[in-house]
Amino acid sequence: MRIVTATAVALALVGQAAPAATAHQPATDGIWRTDGYGTVLSIRNGTFQEYQTTAVSCLKGDSAQRTGPGTYTTPDGTVLTVRTRGSRDRGSLRVDGSVGDRNLRRIPELPDVCTRPAPKGPLAAFDVFWQSFEENYPFFSAKGVDWHALRDQYRPRVHAKTTRDELHAVFSEMVKPLYDAHVAVEDGDRVFAQVRPGTVLPTQELDTKVKKFIVAHDLKDARNLQDFANGRITYADLPGGQGYLRISGFGGYAGDGAPYAAQLAELDRALDTVLDQERTQRLKGLVIDLRINGGGSDALGIHIAEHLTDTPYRAYSRRARNHPADPTRHTRPQPVYVTPAQGPRYTGPVAVLTGGSTVSAGETFTQALMDRPGRTVRIGQPTQGVFSDVMRRKLPNGMGAWLPNEEFLTRSGRTFDGTGIPPHLTEPVFTEDEFDRKRDSAFDRALNVLREYGGTTS
Secondary structure: OOEEOHHHHHHHHOOOOOOOOOHHHHHHEEEEEEEEEEEEEEOOOOOEEEEEEOOOOOEEEEEOOOOOOEEEEEOOOOOEEEEEEEEEEEEEEOOOOOOOOEEEEEEOOOOOHHHOOOOHHHHHHHHHHHHHHHHHHHOOHHHHHOHHHHHHHHHOOOOOOHHHHHHHHHHHHHHHHHOOOOOEEEEOOOOEEEEOOOOOOHHHHHHHHHHHHHHHHOOOEEEEEEHHHHOOOEEEEEOOOOOEEEEEEEOOOOOOOOHHHHHHHHHHHHHHOOOOOHHHOOEEEEEEHHHHHHHHHHHHHHHHHHOOOOOOEEEEEEEEEEOOOOOEEEEOEEEEEEEEOOOOOOHHHHHHHHOOOOOOOOOOOOOOOOOOOOOOEEEEOOOOOOOOOEEEOOOOOOOOOEOOOOOOOOOOOOOOOOOOOOOOOEEOOOOOHHHHHHOOOOHHHHHHHHHOOOOOOO
C-alpha cells in the first residue's frame, strides 16, 4: 500500500468529486491515493488492488479479497482494514501488525500511467528502481549519498541486452553506500542486503549460538526457565529476585504465515504466564534482552510495553515521506500510545539489553520504552538504526527493491535512523573475546544496576 504519482497528476486528481455510493456499494469502494507510501488503491466488487506508482510507472502490487465489513485479506493472511473518515472522500488504511493508519484521499480514476502498457526491459527496470528511491527514500542527505550522481554514473551501463545478473549487480552497487538494513535488491532467491558497518545480521544461526551461551552462562542458576511463542520468547527467574525476558523477534510466534491475530494470541499466552499477579508483585527488576532481535510487528512490541506500565504515555510518533521531489516533506506525525493492559502489570525497574543486532521492531520496542514511567536503563551497544516499515516495490522485469520511507520520532522530534538508539551504559555485546572468556558483560551490568535500584519504581 504505497504511492506517489507525479505532482501534476496528483494535483489534478485530488479534490475532484466522486460518485455517490449506491445501496449495494460499500462507501469505501472506489479509487484512493495514499498520503505517502507511493500507492493508489482500487477497491471494487469485493477486491482490493494496490498499484505501486512513480512519475514513470504503475505496477500492480498486493491484492486482497473482502472478508468482512471494511476488511480485506491478502493471500498470505494479512488483514487490511479500510474505513471512511469524516466524509466519503477521506479514509484510512490499517495493516494488521503495524501501528497507526495511512490516510487515503479519494480520486475519480486511476492515474493515466496505470492505464497504459508498462514498458519492460532493463532500462525500464532501472528507471523504476531509481525513481522509487528518488520519490520515497528519506535518508539520502543523512547518509551523504548523491542519488542523482549515481543515476548519471550507472544508467549509461544499462542497455537492452543487459542481463539480470548485470542489472542485479548495478542495483546492488547503487544502494551499497546507504548501508541500510531495510534496503535490499531481490531477484528470486538472490538478495543483496547489508547491515551498518561494525554490526552483525541477527540470523537464526547467531540466535541459536547466543541462546545456548546465555542458558549455559547467565541462566545456569535460574529457575522456571521456559520458552514461549515458538521459541521466540524465553523467560527465567534469576537468583537475586530479578526476572530475565529474552525476545528474539516480534513475529513467528504461531509459525510462519500465521495471521497477526494468531501471533497476538500466542504472545498473550506467554505474557499471562510470565507476568502473572504473583511475579509482577515480587520481582525486584526485569532484564529485557533484545540483543539478537530480527524485528517483526511493531504492534506486538507496543502490546508488551502495555504490560510494563500503570500510566498511559506516548511511545513515539510516526511519519512518512510525502513528496516525490522534496525529502523534507512528510505526513503529519501520528502519535502511537502505550495504554496500560488489563490484568497484572510489572511497573518496577527495567534493564534493556541492546546491540547492533537489535533491528527494526526490536528498535521501535526499545524506543517505546524510552519514556516509560519508572526506571528504565539501556545497556550494551547502539541498535541497528532502521525503524520504518519496508516498502517492497516491484520492477517491470520481475525483480524487486526494498526500501524504507518512514521516521519514528521521539517526544522531542528526534530520530535514530542510521545511528541507532544509544545505550545509557556501554558494554560489549557477544564479541569473540566475550565468548572466549565466557563472559556476558552487559548482562552482568544489568543485574548490578537493578540491585542498585533496589526494586524501587521511582
